[in-house]
Amino acid sequence: MSDAASGTGSPGTGPLGVACIGYAFMGKAHSAAWREVSAHFDVPATSRQVLVGRDAGQVAEAAATYGWAESATDWRDVIARDDIDIVDICTPGQTHAEIALAALAAGKHVMVEKPLANTLTEAVEMAAAATEATGRGVFSMVGFNYRRVPALAHARNLIAQGIIGQVRQIRGAYLQDWLVDAQAPMTWRLRAESAGSGALGDIASHTVDLVGFLTGSTATDVSARLQTFVPQRPGPGGPEDVTVDDGAWLTLGLSGGAVAERAVASVEVSRVALGRKNGLTLEIYGTEGAICFDLERLNELQVLRGTDASSHGFARVLITEEDHPYLSAWWPPGHVIGWQHTFVHQVRDFLTALDSGTPPTPSFADGLATQRVLAAAQESARNASAAITLGPT
Amino acid sequence: MSDAASGTGSPGTGPLGVACIGYAFMGKAHSAAWREVSAHFDVPATSRQVLVGRDAGQVAEAAATYGWAESATDWRDVIARDDIDIVDICTPGQTHAEIALAALAAGKHVMVEKPLANTLTEAVEMAAAATEATGRGVFSMVGFNYRRVPALAHARNLIAQGIIGQVRQIRGAYLQDWLVDAQAPMTWRLRAESAGSGALGDIASHTVDLVGFLTGSTATDVSARLQTFVPQRPGPGGPEDVTVDDGAWLTLGLSGGAVAERAVASVEVSRVALGRKNGLTLEIYGTEGAICFDLERLNELQVLRGTDASSHGFARVLITEEDHPYLSAWWPPGHVIGWQHTFVHQVRDFLTALDSGTPPTPSFADGLATQRVLAAAQESARNASAAITLGPT
Amino acid sequence: MSDAASGTGSPGTGPLGVACIGYAFMGKAHSAAWREVSAHFDVPATSRQVLVGRDAGQVAEAAATYGWAESATDWRDVIARDDIDIVDICTPGQTHAEIALAALAAGKHVMVEKPLANTLTEAVEMAAAATEATGRGVFSMVGFNYRRVPALAHARNLIAQGIIGQVRQIRGAYLQDWLVDAQAPMTWRLRAESAGSGALGDIASHTVDLVGFLTGSTATDVSARLQTFVPQRPGPGGPEDVTVDDGAWLTLGLSGGAVAERAVASVEVSRVALGRKNGLTLEIYGTEGAICFDLERLNELQVLRGTDASSHGFARVLITEEDHPYLSAWWPPGHVIGWQHTFVHQVRDFLTALDSGTPPTPSFADGLATQRVLAAAQESARNASAAITLGPT
């Protein structure tokens, strides 16, 4: 059993070997999840075999710090190794397709960070490959970690139970402010060729995914406006054009699941909303109740039950009770968890699915559905916000 | 001096005679404002001469209760009276144009409740008549009372002073829930012919007006989606079609005043947002700060100053200090005022304008500008949300 | 019917004539209540006959501004007048006893601002006189206006209905900051001989009264600490000693009404709690629920129902529904009222009690009970906080 092993293997089998590709922000967060999962959840044993990155020195240091047995620089070598069962892809979006397709072909289970891919073409190919691999017992999942916020998982349960009736209106936002300074420098995230889009793909993707997750609905049409508030930013050689959006405004028609006929969701995202650091907020209005959430207070859920305004209002429910999703693994009521624990839950759900032979969710097909909405938003924005109808997926 | 007089007239002149047309919700609120204004503000003396309504018995009772010297049933007679200097129009929107035009022609100062009119044609005619009357020293104003919320008047001052820098993004909403019950009965407010539109004209009008008021900007283009969540409601003779919107989503391009280039405002309104009773909220994001407001907590303003996140955040400023707008007239710090006091402030500003010979604001032309935005929103919604460009006003 | 009349008299009788003694802060607030009550509530007609103050010119101006028919400088003359039925005492505490006793003796109904008196001796005498007068059909009331905050009246109803079970623990505070500046000048409010006590009598009195009002309990013992943070302040002739408390901390044993055995209330008050303007807060913890309130958000009540933490939490109930106390008189849901409306409700309740021949509450005896608690607190503080047992009242 390697130094980086966690949990106890099933009889007759060793722990599942994990390779993580990428060691930046997401690689650090995923590493913590792989380290911690078995101390809190009853999951198949895993072994943190190898962390992969392009800079040999840096990735070796990261592997030591984050608790991986080894490091490597060539992901192709790694996915060919027999001791690797799971490939966790934490690299930038434009590399997702190539790595994921190769890993699935090599028979490895794949977890890939959102967004699924930078282009719709790649996403379509990935979803097809994932479906084919599932037939072979090779599983895959896209990492929309906010599905694993206990408060949101609880909200989904409440909605599924009909607590708030049929959902008519969803008001979603994801507001950040790290680009508020017009002199903040140009980066790859601000170029269409490397990033695909801006706030749209980076953060609206989460909100759109959650609308579907929470209600089981799909988008039927999309109207959008995109805006680049700061059209040029300083680059090393002078001003460069910003070719992605700083903010996006979407309205979606919704159908299916827990939504009423004619339901509508709005999604507003920004990277210049000063004072909002990680402001993913959702307001979900149903016929019999309503639910609100704010990622900056992720241990809380605002719940309104029933229509009797003289006795009811939005109740702040602290989502730290033992019977709340994921919470029995943690601490007594009122002892809050943090953002990083959503990744622990994600790994837990992935491993549990593997263990039970059930395909994990969200699947690549789910990731593709979100990509389609974002692509339609871009098309709508190019056409003066005229709504784009989405076909059946 | 009549029983219903307030304040002391200028030397050589009696108090200004006021007639109020309409005695329902708005008539009651305006009556309270006319009664109270001179006890708190130094304004020209007024006399509450006559309250006008169609039902002689009911209007007589309302006049007694609300403190008017007399009641009457024919507004045409009333505006012809020599003892009437001011006509305050609190009737439904489809009657605004006729009464206002006649009153201005008769040389009476006119205050008209929002919206200015139900149709753009009427609004254009009213604005023209108001301009002409102003030349004769006959003044007019449209009653967007939320401009007189001290917190919003203070916000406007802060923005004008540059405290939050240039405004890039405004996130406005006005959420109510009085139509959440699909069995709530059909009313004139739900028919296009009588109400013009639904949530759009009734409450989005306030939000759109405030965007301009707070920043001094004008809308350059509008994209909108309208939705009727409950398409039929019970009428006396069976189900009837609802022909106005229950909810509306707008995005506006903005230009001028305190907004940055490429600024965008979103406006979302609803009458089925369960749990929101009078939820007019605004979030205004600038380059150097941000401001948030919620009408359900109208004595508070959330203010973020500067971009140093390690030491700053949204500060809850209680707008009850003596140097806040309108507040020196009321109570010590922390002693909150109520919704109805916005109408007292409105009357105060109207009378102060009359006294100084300065046309009061918002003018009929200002009301028309808001109407143009709402009409464009309806046109956009009919065209799958394709944006409508607004010409210079 | 005089200029200052409101409402319609009962058949065969004219309106009740009101005299208001005092025209400063409280006189202004009470005047507004007398002016407005009949426009919103169905009460016996009243006539605002005379406003009384020591400075003839100032009180005449105040009478004109606040809507009183006349002004006067000698309260003794006024309470002798036949056209006066009600005497509303808004003067400083040390004058309450003399005026109230004379008015009751003259057969006038009396409303007196809190505190009932500056000394326990006076309060005892007043309570006795009030009881005697009640036997003659002459009524009296002490003005703890916060009993008329709709949210608190609603809280009392919820507690009486057993919604939160038996109350074990109450956490009350009243925090202000107007003395935070050590250079704020000396005033009569900071001298024991004129003010009796400091924050204790001025604001702890409200909190103590509300504990009894909300639960129907009485205090069985009191332990207290008083503190004067700024022991000297600048007077006209140099530094003067502050001889009252700037802050007070009380714990009370409670018995009776809705409280459990061994219930305890804490009360903390201050005039140097920077950032708190009118911070009367209450947290009431029962065996089956809990209720919280903040006077700076007086239209809201936080209500927790039941003990199931996984589904419940504190719900923010907006107390603006038609079936909430006093609210049917005002505006639609979500249209908030202000601090001054508590005085309108107080006058409404006083007049309604007169009309029905039922003694109004809180009676002078109720005011005396609060005085006894405050006196015991002072005694405890003088004895190193050792608890003082309160006898049966």
Next chain:
Amino acid sequence: MSDAASGTGSPGTGPLGVACIGYAFMGKAHSAAWREVSAHFDVPATSRQVLVGRDAGQVAEAAATYGWAESATDWRDVIARDDIDIVDICTPGQTHAEIALAALAAGKHVMVEKPLANTLTEAVEMAAAATEATGRGVFSMVGFNYRRVPALAHARNLIAQGIIGQVRQIRGAYLQDWLVDAQAPMTWRLRAESAGSGALGDIASHTVDLVGFLTGSTATDVSARLQTFVPQRPGPGGPEDVTVDDGAWLTLGLSGGAVAERAVASVEVSRVALGRKNGLTLEIYGTEGAICFDLERLNELQVLRGTDASSHGFARVLITEEDHPYLSAWWPPGHVIGWQHTFVHQVRDFLTALDSGTPPTPSFADGLATQRVLAAAQESARNASAAITLGPT
């Protein structure tokens, strides 16, 4: 290097061997901290050698789950081992003294969970032993982990910098509700002989420690009331007497550090405050500003700067910026941390102190100072709340 090692040892030395005594709630939380610290902070390498508990089977399972190399049942054997450098004591309070004294005598660095001990006698002995050991280079610390909440560490810095001026008034509370049900069963925590006291020692201890931590002041006198709301609870053989407090109310005179003369702190704690799960709240009022904190929202700090109420109010500062205490180790702004991370910070600070040869804080002497306050509170409560003067420590 063992399986349970973290970080890289200094040249010439191996990692520091850690033994953890106790594997229940605190043992689990401390284990997570030892596992995670080196992935986030640059600290001396440690090796999780042995987890100690009385039940061999259970502690072996816990050791495997929580990532310890071995388990053991006899702490005396363990502290004698050469491979153990640090002893982390997570057992119930009555065992702290014996283990800590033995470990210090054996030359091991000691971290002990709060409270330092169950009796003042033990605490005195421990503080003396710690002082003696420090002279030998053997260090010790008591685990008041809330000093390591970034928001509170930041608050302490702000106060030390004079941002809020001199502190006059502190309003502290720690409210929980896990004993609200009168039928909740008897446990060792509710017996004086095993638990020492109830809410007082368990949670008031945290609040009292924080008052000193935040301001650098010491308590000069204490007045207290203790209450047991539910005097009997069901035991296995029938009702048993609860011999500790369910709630406690303290006022403390303060002196020294950042507090003004005559400063006062209040502390209210409860285990029956329904709806409060982990409600450690602090309000700190100074002459130039104020700070508020709520452990249920531990990533936030409410900060009021300055005395200009017209422009300022309590600002919600999200304590997730890189320059906030401890935060550079974690995630980007707005990505919140959880309760358990306070233990990671505690271990980080302990290891950093060891590395630099500086005695860590809070020392056993600091723990003793808090114990003295709690003991005085008990004495005061026995004497009808009469204040107890605390001598110089």
